[in-house]
Amino acid sequence: MKSLCSILFFSFLAFSVNAQSVSTAYNQALADSLGADEYGMKPYVLVILKTGSSKLNDQNKVSELFRGHLNNIGKLAEEGKLVVAGPLGKNEKNYRGIFIFNTKTIEEAKDMLQTDPAIKEKLLDAELYEWYGSAALPMYLPAHTKIEKIRP
Known part of the structure; x- marks a missing residue:
């Protein structure tokens, strides 16, 4: 019985090792330039933006701060620090939007957030x-500029 279990274990192990294969489309130079690991992935920092604690009544000031928020998004994206940004629909958790920062550390992402006036x-x-996501994520930004008719 013990030898049967050993045979089954090693058969399973051999099968699982052979189940992985190297992609024929793999591009080492591109993977290296994007910081990809062997799975084509890399670490990022995901930020969920939510309604803050400030209660400004001056709508001109609020508009000015949100204009600065949008300008900052553009600046961080141009610098390659921000790879995804966008608003969320209305929800009960007061979540307003997301960012995905092209950094490994929460500390560095916190520093980037301090450049946002809102x-x-x-x-x-x-x-x-x-x-942890696809290292190719930043590649969609150049394509987006080609389909963006109006810039916010």
């Missing part, structure tokens, strides 16, 4: 999480 003024608060 966050600095507490109109928006942020929850930060380590996230």
Whole structure:
């Protein structure tokens, strides 16, 4: 019985090793330039933006801060620090949007958030999480500029 279990175990192990294969489309130079690991993935920081604690009544000031927020998104994206940003629909958790920062550390992402006037003024608060995703994620931004008719 013990030898049967050993045979089954080693057969399973051999099968699982052979189940993985190297992609024929693999591009080492591209993977290296994007910081990809062997799975084509890398760490990022995911930020969930939510309604902040500030209660400004001056709508001109609020508009100015959100214009600065959008301008900052553009600046961080151009610098390659921000690879995804976008609003969320209405929800009961007061989540407003997401960012995915092209950094491995939450500390560095916190520093980047401090360049956002809406966050600095507490109109928006942020929850930060380590996230593991495709290293090719930043490649969609150049394509987006080709389909974006109106820039916010």
